[in-house]
């Protein structure tokens with residue numbers, strides 16, 4: 001397919017990178033984002049070396065680096081605070097750091113600005129109400145009463161994807177894992193210059209985001225789906241860090257603002273069967289939502305976007321492109337979802353103990369393979 005009009009449902013990391021990649025191949029792109037304010041929460045994200053390579057292929061690596069913090073190692077610590085490993089991450093983009101920590105709002109701005117500049121037509125506060133695929137195209141009714149016809153539709157609408165429900169009604173639903181993540185931003189101390197990960201039943205980590213910011217994440221066992229009132233959230237997070245190593249305890253005292261705590265119960269999902277039906281295809285969390293234990297969920301969505309655009313530009317039919325896309329993505333995404341879940345289960349005492357350093361080394365080795 002050398003040309004065509006494509007609708008992307010969802011303006012998150014997957015949808016925006018798909019828009020940039022598809023515009024780069026010359027496709028016409030409309031993108032729908034249902035959130036009229038298009039907001040993201042204010043903590044950060046780790047982009048590992050394979051993601052740095054993918055972002056370089058998208059042509060936006062300099063913007064990323066300017067908005068984030070590059071680093072080349074992962075430091076692993078025991079629960080008592082002793083360092084046990086310093087794992088080098090492969091450098092997959094020549095002349096650039098191996099990994100990047102970046103604030104979600106900063107990342108969203110880079111991707112949103114680039115998607116707009118690429119010529120994608122972005123519509124906020126709008127979603128698709130119905131998708132009718134007649135074999136030659138897809139008729140879409142929008143929530144604002146308007147309508148459109150597209151050659152293809154991409155569902156990049158995340159874990160609770162309505163597009164997935166529409167085309168694969170018997171797909172699995174998101175599964176709560178029994179863990180939640182607590183996150184908080186801090187001023188970055190001089191000694192946090194890479195991801196610092198603490199082993200133990202609670203996964204704790206420090207991630208540099210910029211010259212002056214970093215965030216802490218803490219993964220704790222919680223009743224599946226448990227939510228908290230905003231008032232008292234900082235005290236809840238501090239309580240979970242009571243027996244943390246000294247470096248973490250020093251920071252714990254600074255967790256005081258309920259509004260700055262970002263709490264998220266973890267869920268995962270993997271669609272084992274086809275990721276498309278007819279002219280409609282899924283990417284990112286809509287088909288493979290992982291827990292964050294390997295820091296690769298957004299990375300997989302970004303790689304999906306590159307591979308899908310590549311296959312669409314090469315293939316004669318959507319079917320050929322979608323099958324080739326899934327074949328290139330399936331095992332890699334499955335590995336990330338399954339191993340991330342296994343690390344979480346180990347922390348919960350539900351599976352064999354996880355070797356954090358070994359898992360990180362293996363993840364770097366596997367994801368360094370070409371996509």
Ligand SMILES: Cc1cc2nc3c(=O)[nH]c(=O)nc-3n(C[C@H](O)[C@H](O)[C@H](O)COP(=O)(O)OP(=O)(O)OC[C@H]3O[C@@H](n4cnc5c(N)ncnc54)[C@H](O)[C@@H]3O)c2cc1C
Nearest residue numbers: 010012013014034046127158284285292295296297298299
């Ligand atoms: C606690 C936590 C920490 C994480 N840390 C990392 C990390 O360090 N590194 C990493 O690579 N990944 C990380 N991830 C994973 C990463 O956040 C996700 O994999 C990534 O955001 C998936 O992108 P997506 O575009 O597929 O979905 P989303 O980011 O969920 O985006 C979906 C978008 O679609 C919109 N939408 C939904 N429904 C509709 C609709 N019907 N119509 C229109 N728009 C719609 C939503 O508003 C949203 O903007 C983490 C995840 C969690 C939960």
